[in-house]
Amino acid sequence: METSLIRPTATTNNNNDSIKNDDNNKPSEKSVETTTSTIPSLSMQCSMNIQDDVEELDRQRRDVPPGYEIRIDASSSDRSGHSYCKQVENDGKDLLQEKQRVDVSLHVVSEEDDDEGLAADANYAGGSIVKDEDDKKVSSPSPSATTTSPVLSAIVNSAADNDTQEELKHSSDYEYKWFPPRHIYALREIIVEHDGDEEEGGNALYDAEEGQLFYDAREGDMAAAAFVANNGLASKAIATAVTARSESPPDALLPPAKATPSTTRRTRIISSRMVNISGGENAKLERISRGAVLCSGWIGDDDDDEEEKRHKVGKGEGELNITSDNVSGVSPQGVTMCITANKDDNTKEQVTVVPYAMARRRMGCNCIKTAEDATTNKKMRPLKTAYKACRSVKHTLLNQMKREHPNNTESDQVGDEYCQDCNFFGTNPITPKPTKKKWMRRRRRRSRASLSLRNVGATIYGNEAVLGNTAEPINDILSIDSSLGIYVCESGLTAVKCQEIIDAAECLASHKGAWSAYTYAKQTLGCKEYDGLAEASEDPVMTACATVRDRLEEVWASSGNNNDSGSSREKEHDVIPAADTPDEGNVEETMKPKKLVLDTREPHVVKYDISRMERRKLDMHTDRSVWTFIIALSEGRGQDYAGGGTFFEELNATVHLQRGQMIIFRxxxxxxxxxxxxxxRYLLVGFLVEQKSDDEMLKKE
Ligand SMILES: O=C(O)CCC(=O)C(=O)O
Ligand SMILES: [Fe+2]
Known part of the structure; x- marks a missing residue:
């Protein structure tokens, strides 16, 4: 196993279009002055000509630590239609050797303008460059520098083994470059382009274990990129870095060199500070790469240089010969890079990513094949990720098809749209919309044939069942803010179980003809009403109820929060220690802990999609509940959706859950x-309310 590398590079900055960090409203020169040799100042070069990015840019400015600044340089552009990392030219010198400057740029084309796989000139965004000020080399950090900068410290400490950490701390060959977390995420799944020098470890990224933080900028490589694997340590390092930067001492937060794997699943890190990491260029990156096709083959003309070839492919020109033999996978997201796989004598094999539409057109075929050797051929190892991803896309699409053709057997579905050979869709994975008349007829038929309701849902989630619930509560609970009452933990749901709930909900919605909207959310389905959904959701809901009852209620009350008036922040001086709580008999009726049950129609599934603006989000509100739990059924950051998350006004932060995690809050x-x-984005949501006393029930009746 390769060791993880953090290969910092000295960088230069000759960008004058600076925009200052408006947090403290200091002029940019100020931040130059405050820059010390151990903490490089930060600037980012972005081309942002898309309106949406303005908000993101604002956030970036706020997020920049004191002494750093963001610089905007609208000139950074590339019209090839490809997202890739590149090293900006500098008089032909080997930049990494010279330790002068490394640019890491993302260039992204908006999907609206890309229907035929051609890049649009006007709509793209991207670019991030980290450089030091005044063209100066950034000095290597001394060991003390790692304590001066919690961010660097966190990154250094996330290196996989002690030797590497030591080397990084002491070697004068290394200099530290700090990527703001957003950009690390932005680069998360980008594959490093390098010039094909296939010596051992030539592309160490692909030898990285999941969870390693990677920054690889080797001499001779064509590009540099930061890579962060999906979960585990690397995420932790980032979460740590962000938190440390904002307020906390790094020591308390630094991850161990190797995370201890949890018995059931990988350690997953949640942080209230992992805010706004999606969006802006990252979102666009996620969007355009969806459905891209990975191909290997010749690109461009022989005498074109690499750059030119990429341009050509982006424009649909050149000699890329896409056949089913060289199509290697479908990337659902993230894998958007061109890769040079190998370089033997004169043979350059390129692996590149092209838009799905273009590949289909070139192949003149309705299906995309997945090459077996994507998993076995070492030279094509980068494709492994895409190959895996491809399988999951197929799975999702197949499920979708099953839902849309519930009565068909698989062979019925082959037809024009389905290729049994590769088990994948061709031209049109989505069934065409039925005419209104047909739709009405179908809807009537569906409602007649609606599921036979045995009223199981109402029983499963009735007061009695919830109060007598014997599910195991979750013990490992992360407190996002205990004074506000916001906690995150696992729900016990696996990805497969999450998908089962989603499938059940979608199946119901299609039988019913539509989603309901009985909470503030525009697309909901109540588990009490639908037996299939009720059954699929029982375990996580009961786990959530037990966790609130057996863990959170107690913690909450013991920190003086045993009534619900006003904000918890206002009550900070009014804490009644648990030990001083009077006997039950003396407690006034209002102070008695109430028994919590699920509200009349709870729990429910919420669906966000982009079909309409109001379905994309949920506006600011409070829930009519004592506690609300939300379980994430989908994975964010581009996998199932991008954006999203739950924003809390008092926290002033968005909490992003990973699939299977649950947030519980007041x-x-x-x-x-x-x-x-x-x-x-699908959620399983429940509102826990106080059980009404018999008197109250009578009054209501
Ligand atoms: O989308 C979210 O994270 C919030 C959902 C919510 O607040 C609700 O369903 O009441
Ligand atoms: Fe809510």
Whole structure:
């Protein structure tokens, strides 16, 4: 196993279009002055000519630590239609050797203008460059520098083994470059382009274990990129870095060199500070790469240089010969880079990513094949990720098809749209919309044939069942803010189980003809009403209820939060220690802990999609609940959707859950569902309310 590398590079900056960090409203020169030799100042070069990015840019400015600044340089552009990392030219010198400057740029084309796989000139965004000030070399950090900068410290400490850490701390060959977390995420799944020198470890990224933080900028490589694997340590390092930067001492937060794997699943890190990491160029990156096709083959003309070839492919020119033999996978997201796989004598084999539409057109065929050797051929190892991803896309699409053709057997579905050979869709994976008349007829038929309701849902989630619930509560609970009452933990749901709930909900919605909208959310389905959904959701819901009852209620009350008036922040001086709580008999009726049950129609599934603006988000509101739990059924950051998350007003942060995680919070906290940028986001939500006394019930009747 390769060791993880953090290969910092000295960088230069000759960009004068600076925009200052408006947090403290200091002029940019100020931040130059405050830059020390151990903490490089930060500037980012972005081409942002898309309106949406303005908000993101603002956020970036706020997020920049003191002494750093953001610089905007609208000149950074590339019209090839490809997203890739590149090293900006500098008089033909080997930049990495010279330790002068490394640019890491992302160039992204908006999907609206890309229907035939051709890049649009006007709509692209991207670019991030980290450089030091005044063309100066950034000095290597001394060991003390790692304590001066918690961010660097966190990154150094995330290196996989001690030797590497030591080397990084002491070697004068290394200099530290700090990527703001957003950009690390932006680069998360980008594959490093290098010139094909296939010596051992030539592309160490692909030898990285999941969870390693990677920054690889080797001499001779064509490009540099930061790479962060999906989960585990690397995420932790980033979460740590962000938190450390904002407020906390690094020592308390630094991850161990190797995370201890949890018995059931990989350690997953959640942080209230992992805010706004999607969006802006990252979102666009996620969007355009969806459905791209990975191909290997010749690109451009022999005498074109690499850059030229990429341009040509982006424009649909050149000699890329796409056949089913060289199509190697479909990338659902993230894998958007051109890769040079190998370089033997005169043979250059290129692996590149082209838009799905273009590949289809070139192949003159309705299906995309997945090359077996994507998993076995070492030279094509980068494709492994895409290959895996491809399988999951197929799975999702197949499920979708099954839902849309519930009565068909698989062979019925082959037809024009389905290739049994590769188990994949061709021209049109989505069934064409039925005419209104047909639709009405179908809807009537569906409602007649609606599921036979045994009223199981109402029983499963009735007061008695919830109060007598014997599910195991979750013990490992991360407190996002204990004074507000916001906690995150696992729900126990696996990805497969999450998908089962989604499938059940979608199946119901299609039988019913539509989603309901009985909470503030525009697309909901109540588990109490639908047996299939009720059954699929039982375990996580009961786990959530047990966790609130057996863990959170107690913690909450013991920190003086045993009534619900006003904000918890206001009550900070009014804490009644648990030990001083009077006997039950003396407690006034209002102070008695109430028994929590699920509200009349709870729990429910929420769906966000981008079909309409109001379905993308949920505006600021409070829930009519004592506690609300939200379980994420989909994965964010471009996998199932981008954007999203739950924003809390008092926290002033968005919490992003990973699939299977659950957030539990006080229902009266103002919160909103942040707009998703693409895909679909499903939640399983429950409102826990106080059980009404018999008197109250009678009164109501
Ligand atoms: O989308 C979210 O994260 C918030 C959902 C929510 O607040 C609700 O369903 O009441
Ligand atoms: Fe809510």
């Amino acid at each position: 229902g009266k906290l103002r919160h909103r569902g942040v707009k998703i940028l693409c895909g679909r």
